Amino acid sequence: MKPRVAVHKFTSCDGCQLAFLNLGEDLLVLSELVEIVHFAEAGPVDPDAQVDIAFVEGSVSTPHEIDRIKRIRTNSRFLITIGACATAGGLQALRNLADGGEWIAEIYARPEHIHSLATSTAISRHVDVDLELWGCPVNGRQVITAIRALLFGVVPQQDRDKVCMECKRQQTVCVMVAKGIPCMGPVTLTGCGAICPRYGRDCYACYGPAENPNTDAIARRFEGLGLLPRDIVRRFEFINNAAPVFADAGKKYHD
Numbered sequence: 265m266k267p268r269v270a271v272h273k274f275t276s277c278d279g280c281q282l283a284f285l286n287l288g289e290d291l292l293v294l295s296e297l298v299e300i301v302h303f304a305e306a307g308p309v310d311p312d313a314q315v316d317i318a319f320v321e322g323s324v325s326t327p328h329e330i331d332r333i334k335r336i337r338t339n340s341r342f343l344i345t346i347g348a349c350a351t352a353g354g355l356q357a358l359r360n361l362a363d364g365g366e367w368i369a370e371i372y373a374r375p376e377h378i379h380s381l382a383t384s385t386a387i388s389r390h391v392d393v394d395l396e397l398w399g400c401p402v403n404g405r406q407v408i409t410a411i412r413a414l415l416f417g418v419v420p421q422q423d424r425d426k427v428c429m430e431c432k433r434q435q436t437v438c439v440m441v442a443k444g445i446p447c448m449g450p451v452t453l454t455g456c457g458a459i460c461p462r463y464g465r466d467c468y469a470c471y472g473p474a475e476n477p478n479t480d481a482i483a484r485r486f487e488g489l490g491l492l493p494r495d496i497v498r499r500f501e502f503i504n505n506a507a508p509v510f511a512d513a514g515k516k517y518h519d
């Protein structure tokens with residue numbers, strides 16, 4: 265019997281599911297190896313199916329999602345989060361730093377119809393997670409690598425280097441050294457292939473914090489490049505604002 269796979273959506277933009285769909289021919293090969301039983305964006309719908317691997321995109325930001333993630337955990341042998349929303353709470357976790365109810369009242373004509381929690385949180389805050397794949401969006405290669413490892417019964421290996429290391433491997437000119445652009449590469453987990461520096465722009469840390477990131481040193485470097493404290497806060501409090509390392513680094517520069 266083929267291993268059964270589900271892809272679930274929580275609060276998110278769907279970009280990580282699109283990364284799955286963008287696998288193209290690899291997705292067809294994958295569909296020969298596994299049975300995709302739930303993937304609403306691609307067709308099959310069976311949200312309560314028992315599966316071997318459940319991929320989860322998106323953060324928990326409604327009461328309904330708390331119940332749903334617990335059911336999915338019960339029904340899944342392995343649960344893998346895909347993307348910044350599922351792994352750290354996503355951009356929408358900025359509301360954890362504000363009064364979300366006030367925002368809702370300002371934006372919606374009938375705020376009483378909006379049933380959301382005061383916070384947006386990572387999936388691991390609610391259930392055990394077997395593997396976290398970072399990125400906004402996650403890339404398809406990571407997903408395929410994780411599935412292949414699990415099919416062979418081994419623990420998926422993750423790249424733990426910093427984006428800087430990937431730049432060096434590819435002989436990409438450092439945008440911070442050469443152009444004085446404040447780049448988050450020295451504190452960011454690689455996995456994207458250092459796409460942004462390859463195109464001459466700074467990394468904005470969509471893959472989340474690397475292991476042992478020296479956030480104090482990079483913040484001092486940003487000061488040296490002329491960034492004001494509020495700009496340094498924004499570097500850390502962006503897509504992965506709720507990742508604890510970035511949240512702590514941002515707090516130090518709040519007024």
Ligand code: SF4
Pocket residue numbers: 276277278279280281321322346347348349350354355399400401402
């Ligand atoms: S991590 Fe980024 S691309 Fe993926 S669902 Fe969240 S916002 Fe979209």
Ligand code: SF4
Pocket residue numbers: 400427452453454456457458459460461466467468469470471472
């Ligand atoms: S270089 Fe940085 S911002 Fe760009 S895709 Fe990679 S991790 Fe994300």
